[in-house]
Amino acid sequence: MMLLVFTLSLCVLKMGGVSASVTQATVQSELQCHDWGVRSEGSVRVYDGEVTYIYCPLFSPPTLYNYSQIQNSSQSLLWYRHTLTDEQEQPINLKLHTMHKDGEYLWIQPASAQDAGLYICMIRNISSCVKMGVKLEVVQKDGECNLTAQPHLNVTIPFQSERTLTCPDLNTLTLPNSTHSVSWSHLCRTREFRYDRELKGDDLVIYRMFEPFASLYMCVVSYQINGRKLQFTRYINVIPVVPDIGSKVPVILNPASDQIFTVTLGDTVTLSCRVHLPHLYGEKQYIWWTVDNTTVEQLADPRFSSPEDTLVSEDYGDEVKDRFLYVRDFSSDDLQREFNCSARNSRGFISSRAVLKTEPYVPTLELGCGLGVTLALMLMMFVIYHVFWLELLLLYRSWFGSDERYTDDKQYDVYISYARNSEEEEFVLSTLRRVLETEFGYSVCIFDRDSLPGGTITDDTLRFVGQSRRLVVVVSPCSAVRGTQALLELQAGLTSMLHGGSLKVVLIQFKPVKRKSWVKELRQARLALTLIRWKGEKSAALSSRFWKQLQLELPMRRDTQHKHTQLPDITQHTPDTHTQNARQAEEKLIHSYSTSVL
Numbered sequence: 234m235m236l237l238v239f240t241l242s243l244c245v246l247k248m249g250g251v252s253a254s255v256t257q258a259t260v261q262s263e264l265q266c267h268d269w270g271v272r273s274e275g276s277v278r279v280y281d282g283e284v285t286y287i288y289c290p291l292f293s294p295p296t297l298y299n300y301s302q303i304q305n306s307s308q309s310l311l312w313y314r315h316t317l318t319d320e321q322e323q324p325i326n327l328k329l330h331t332m333h334k335d336g337e338y339l340w341i342q343p344a345s346a347q348d349a350g351l352y353i354c355m356i357r358n359i360s361s362c363v364k365m366g367v368k369l370e371v372v373q374k375d376g377e378c379n380l381t382a383q384p385h386l387n388v389t390i391p392f393q394s395e396r397t398l399t400c401p402d403l404n405t406l407t408l409p410n411s412t413h414s415v416s417w418s419h420l421c422r423t424r425e426f427r428y429d430r431e432l433k434g435d436d437l438v439i440y441r442m443f444e445p446f447a448s449l450y451m452c453v454v455s456y457q458i459n460g461r462k463l464q465f466t467r468y469i470n471v472i473p474v475v476p477d478i479g480s481k482v483p484v485i486l487n488p489a490s491d492q493i494f495t496v497t498l499g500d501t502v503t504l505s506c507r508v509h510l511p512h513l514y515g516e517k518q519y520i521w522w523t524v525d526n527t528t529v530e531q532l533a534d535p536r537f538s539s540p541e542d543t544l545v546s547e548d549y550g551d552e553v554k555d556r557f558l559y560v561r562d563f564s565s566d567d568l569q570r571e572f573n574c575s576a577r578n579s580r581g582f583i584s585s586r587a588v589l590k591t592e593p594y595v596p597t598l599e600l601g602c603g604l605g606v607t608l609a610l611m612l613m614m615f616v617i618y619h620v621f622w623l624e625l626l627l628l629y630r631s632w633f634g635s636d637e638r639y640t641d642d643k644q645y646d647v648y649i650s651y652a653r654n655s656e657e658e659e660f661v662l663s664t665l666r667r668v669l670e671t672e673f674g675y676s677v678c679i680f681d682r683d684s685l686p687g688g689t690i691t692d693d694t695l696r697f698v699g700q701s702r703r704l705v706v707v708v709s710p711c712s713a714v715r716g717t718q719a720l721l722e723l724q725a726g727l728t729s730m731l732h733g734g735s736l737k738v739v740l741i742q743f744k745p746v747k748r749k750s751w752v753k754e755l756r757q758a759r760l761a762l763t764l765i766r767w768k769g770e771k772s773a774a775l776s777s778r779f780w781k782q783l784q785l786e787l788p789m790r791r792d793t794q795h796k797h798t799q800l801p802d803i804t805q806h807t808p809d810t811h812t813q814n815a816r817q818a819e820e821k822l823i824h825s826y827s828t829s830v831l
């Protein structure tokens with residue numbers, strides 16, 4: 234309840250305030266007043282205790298009022314202000330000796346902190362009214378001079394040139410009968426200006442501009458009015474610039490005549506234009522890109538964009554600026570277009586074409602992949618070769634090798650030589666012979682089995698060896714024993730081989746045998762011979778290296794070449810009776826055949 238009453242009373246109060254201001258406004262002007270708001274250029278700043286003026290903003294653009302017209306018409310110019318302490322705008326009391334209206338200016342002599350606020354300039358006659366405000370800031374002045382002060386005026390002076398500096402606003406001060414003085418300082422140092430600089434009346438004359446004369450000048454205008462001492466301070470920033478001599482035509486640094494822009498099709502292409510713009514006083518100079526002599530704006534293609542130029546460096550007024558052209562999804566058609574960067578000022582025009590070249594297509598990813606695949610393939614082939622080289626050789630031989638049976642008239646494929654009564658004997662008779670005969674289908678000659686009783690052992694051995702295409706020697710320490718059958722066979726084989734016979738000797742090592750215990754003949758011939766090692770259980774399977782190596786050394790059998798892959802594993806050492814019988818039959822057949830030949 235209390236709250237409601239409170240809010241209500243607040244509303245009443247507010248409404249009362251509003252109606253009060255409305256009535257006051259009607260008193261002031263019977264018709265509506267056109268309000269231009271507050272000047273956008275910013276506020277007027279004044280040091281506390283110094284003189285300032287406020288120029289009626291209605292006479293500066295964008296409004297088009299003219300003070301001399303107003304003077305002659307029935308219109309009048311009025312000033313109001315709205316300070317921080319005032320609730321509403323108040324007419325300025327011009328009877329106060331600090332406020333002085335002079336034409337379109339309002340002088341405040343001097344300004345104090347409580348003068349800060351909004352100043353409203355109004356032009357009105359009986360029927361109509363227009364107004365616009367401007368802010369006044371009163372800042373405290375610490376010390377006599379401020380090196381980092383915001384300049385009131387920037388003055389550019391070409392080197393070697395003469396220029397007269399006049400304290401800003403001094404000429405605006407049209408107070409009659411005021412005696413005034415102006416003091417000057419450069420970089421906050423009050424000094425006597427000599428030689429190339431001189432004080433001339435109120436002004437400071439620079440006869441020849443030099444670099445040390447640059448930077449901040451401060452001038453303080455002091456005068457008396459009605460016995461009051463008044464002053465205002467102004468800062469001028471002097472900027473030296475290059476003199477206006479020589480060619481002032483812009484120079485395009487980029488794209489240079491010998492420059493080539495590499496572009497990638499499909500990518501966003503960035504073309505940069507860098508132009509040297511010589512200093513020209515108060516002149517706007519232009520840099521732009523054209524595509525086939527059409528500006529980017531005229532082109533109105535969203536693929537093309539060119540933001541405003543940016544300042545790269547500035548040197549005594551000479552500027553270097555960059556302007557970029559971006560082309561999205563650069564196509565091969567764009568390659569045919571003429572991309573020109575142009576620059577213009579009042580002294581001339583220049584244009585330079587950007588020469589484009591497509592980047593050689595470097596498919597980094599694809600290249601990497603290709604390389605990877607190649608490496609992987611090479612690795613694979615390396616592995617394949619090292620793991621399967623035996624198989625590969627066998628395969629090669631099966632395709633391109635020739636069956637020796639058709640080219641010689643030998644009776645046996647293999648003659649197996651071994652030391653009798655040794656560990657090797659068991660291996661030869663139960664495994665080697667069986668596999669060679671039944672699995673690989675070779676005709677095998679084993680002297681003890683195949684020779685006929687009664688013959689001379691030496692002659693028979695030589696004959697049998699001579700009738701064989703291969704001599705497989707199962708190396709054993711016992712084969713070294715002189716005068717044994719094994720040694721005889723070996724000698725026969727080696728002799729036959731070394732004397733250009735068509736016999737080839739293959740060594741099989743059933744058990745590791747020290748090289749020293751080898752017979753002299755074997756040691757001598759070792760390097761020329763292939764040695765195949767039996768690796769126990771590992772070599773038992775028909776698919777083992779041992780058998781493949783052996784097969785490779787033995788004559789090629791075209792018809793049985795592919796058979797071994799389908800063969801059962803021979804690790805089971807007891808072949809069934811069926812094959813045993815077949816083998817026996819075969820043995821008999823060979824036996825009888827050999828006998829008949831003999």
Ligand SMILES: *[C@@H]1O[C@H](CO)[C@@H](O)[C@H](O)[C@H]1NC(C)=O
Nearest residue numbers: 292297298299300301302303
């Ligand atoms: C104001 O009007 C007078 C006379 O009509 C003219 O000479 C003067 O240039 C005008 N001033 C401006 C700022 O338009």
Ligand SMILES: *[C@@H]1O[C@H](CO)[C@@H](O)[C@H](O)[C@H]1NC(C)=O
Nearest residue numbers: 299300301302303304305306
């Ligand atoms: C204002 O009036 C004076 C004299 O009455 C005249 O000389 C002057 O030209 C007039 N100015 C304008 C802008 O009408």
Ligand SMILES: *[C@@H]1O[C@H](CO)[C@@H](O)[C@H](O)[C@H]1NC(C)=O
Nearest residue numbers: 307308357358359360361362
């Ligand atoms: C008041 O000024 C406006 C334009 O500023 C003008 O159109 C109008 O005629 C003036 N009224 C009188 C009574 O002078």
Ligand SMILES: *[C@@H]1O[C@H](CO)[C@@H](O)[C@H](O)[C@H]1NC(C)=O
Nearest residue numbers: 374375376379380381382383
């Ligand atoms: C000097 O002027 C700068 C900029 O107007 C201002 O920030 C700074 O406070 C002033 N320093 C003194 C000592 O007046």
Ligand SMILES: *[C@@H]1O[C@H](CO)[C@@H](O)[C@H](O)[C@H]1NC(C)=O
Nearest residue numbers: 383384385386387388470472
């Ligand atoms: C003077 O130049 C400086 C730097 O270019 C700029 O920030 C400042 O607004 C200029 N002052 C005036 C009064 O033009």
Ligand SMILES: *[C@@H]1O[C@H](CO)[C@@H](O)[C@H](O)[C@H]1NC(C)=O
Nearest residue numbers: 407408409410411412458459
């Ligand atoms: C200036 O002051 C002198 C006396 O000090 C006076 O005679 C003269 O009329 C004044 N001039 C103006 C324009 O007010």
Ligand SMILES: *[C@@H]1O[C@H](CO)[C@@H](O)[C@H](O)[C@H]1NC(C)=O
Nearest residue numbers: 523525526527528571573584
């Ligand atoms: C470019 O176009 C302008 C006008 O659009 C023309 O004056 C100028 O001769 C043209 N330049 C070339 C090199 O075609």
Ligand SMILES: *[C@@H]1O[C@H](CO)[C@@H](O)[C@H](O)[C@H]1NC(C)=O
Nearest residue numbers: 523525526571573584585586
């Ligand atoms: C483009 O620049 C070249 C010089 O690089 C110039 O010869 C050509 O006329 C320019 N084209 C246009 C359209 O301005």
